[in-house]
Amino acid sequence: MMSPTNTKRLAKQQRTLVTPEGISVPIRLASRGSRLGALIIDYIILTAIPILLLLIMAFMVGGFAEELASIEDENTQGAFEFLVVVLILVYFFTRYGYFMVLELGPRGATWGKRMVGIRVAARAGGRLTPEAVIARNLIRDMELFLPLAFIQGASVGDSGNFGLAGLIWFAIFMLFPFLNKDKLRAGDVIAGTWVVEAPRTKLAETLSTSGAAATSGSSDVTGARYNFGETELSVYGEHELQVLERVLREDKDEALEPVHAAICRKIGWDPGAGDERAFLEAFYAQLRAKLEGDMRFGKRKADKHS
Structure with missing residues (x-):
């Protein structure tokens, strides 16, 4: 038997999605905890990918790297610089492509979201568009990475008051889902999306x-x-x-x-x-x-x- 508190909480999460055909589909908003859990899982995956790539590259180069290192010429330096550039490009496309490709897929969810049973949906009821997915994921940099970079810079004494500004900025965006009834982050507001439960069934x-x-x-x-x-x-x-x-x-x-x-x-x-x-x-x-x-x-x- 579900308690009255849980019943009331679930009722608050219920929404109706109206498709372009005028069909009303009942859905349930994902909890803030599940969204945070999915984000943590996704960034663990994104952190592991470049590390794995680095290990693969080190294995493939092997002794050849030592041989190159013993030859001091411009070609050797250029080869290593090229490998670094390739690694940076792979990380860049992995970081942005990971979210965009998976959320534009049939399930509308990254691996982290699938693990916790949630997905991204368009609030208008239609298909997720590339523009919406790109917008909600680019805004994540403004919500998360830029303020964290300011805070990190301040911790080593390089950014002065930027650290305090970054902390305030970070707090505002992190509190945003608590300031609206649909638990939308800024990226969801701009992209016209929300995150809903997607129970895993066969x-x-x-x-x-x-x-x-x-x-x-x-x-x-x-x-x-x-x-x-x-x-x-x-x-x-x-x-x-x-x-x-x-x-x-x-x-x-x-x-x-x-x-x-x-x-x-x-x-x-x-x-x-x-x-x-x-x-x-x-x-x-x-x-x-x-x-x-x-x-x-x-x-x-x-x-x-x-």
């Missing part, structure tokens, strides 16, 4: 082996058979499939009914009410099969606009 077992999806479109409730043609399935793409996936996982009537109505309007069906889950399971299974089949032939449909 989609294949959960959806594809139960109900209508497991019986070739036949409803266990009414016996109706739902088979969709190429025209109906061509309406939607991978983004809409992901939205439907989340709705089926939640299994809430208040979300199933509007999604069912929106799809029926879009594809021109009128199957009536009362069998929404069976209809959506069948549509999901057949849409996924079509998209996967198209991908094997090199065709991808990102969303309904593609």
